[in-house]
Amino acid sequence: MTILLIEDDPSIAQIVTDYLEKESFTIMWCEDGELGYNTFLTNTYDLIVVDLMLPKMDGFTLCEKIREHSDVPIIVVSAKQSDFDKVRSLEIGADDYVTKPFSPFELTARVKAQIRRYKRGAQPQAEYMFFQDVKIDRKGRRVIVDGEAIVLTAKEYQLFLYLAENPGQVFSKEDLYTEIWNGDGFDSRTVTVHIKNLRYKLKDGKKLPKYIETVWGVGYKFIGIPGK
Template sequence: MKYRVLVVDDDQNIAELIRLYLEKEMYEVRIAYDGKKAMSIFYEWTPDLVILDIMIPQMDGYEVCKHIRKAGNIPIIMLTARGEVIDKVLGLELGADDYIVKPFEPKELLARVKAVLRRTQNSDMIKEEKLVFPGISIDKNDYTVTFKGKRIEMPPKELELLYFLASRPNQVFTREQLLEKVWDYDYIGDSRTVDVHIKRLREKLHDEMGRWEIKTVWGVGYKFEVQR
């Protein structure tokens, strides 16, 4: 299968460099230099993955990310030149699957692209991946979470993190282990990525969780605790 990748960056040199490396790996690539053009290509072409710069004209990367998330679960890797925590956190909260800081090594970008697409491909395999606990069901077949009878909107990475923890009840994982298992590569970066996703999950599932909860194990990491 030849994957389609939409690259959105107003720096033509960077965009063409990304295209060069992706096409060498047999990806089909299209480029947009502003947010409005990116959305036009997105709706016409339906890419399998979007590499999205934050600082782009006409519609910034955050707005583009929000529009893509409303359209579905197409994975997004965000690019940021600043590398500030606030940029990363906001991008993740809006539903980005990953981020990478400029300047970056092309090999690192390729590794992340392959990891994200591999997760997407694996999620499309036909198999029963549904967990049910009191008041909640987590279904990886159609990427839905139902909490107290209501469907909860949740970006793919949040759902995958929730599913991973819930599929191993009462087992404690460090942030580094969660980055490796859920993000699917040896992650060198800010472990705050996990904290942001946990915070968002708790905000959505905060009301009387009852016999289960996403619990912090101080000095270690997190677990999906189920009362025995």
């Protein structure tokens, strides 16, 4: 997957490039808004990272012009921390907003989360998903175990559905927090508690799990066997 990075600070661009390339992304870097826009027009990208304070064309204008042609995910990365700048960025088409200084790990997690959302939204989804004793009713936003609907909070449902939609993929707690809680104020305990509650309600043992497996030192993955 290819990411267009539009950032006028070479040191920040290098850090972002190094971290994203470790995750097997290909990075195209442009150091001003005008070059970034022209590069966008001549290539196809899976996501765009945009600084707001750019020479030749500012980030706000750039986002607006990109949105005239594409719904590709856009993450704004900026030293501007006011609510006005964040709201304006989101209103003109940005999908996420990260303030400088930022954690490269957090930015990487947000990049992966936005790409997953975009790819998932482009694919048709079945109304039901079946795994052993579990049935997920997407339309009704319900999880049914052994023929009986269990009571899940909104976040528990979102978390379980997200894991089920990405079977076998290992997610760190930060990955899950970024996806389900939008990444603000990362709290690993929140993820741990929700996983614990899901296991209890699903009657999914931690030692011999059927659905959610702990990958020690990394995070969690979904291991449910598809059925009907």
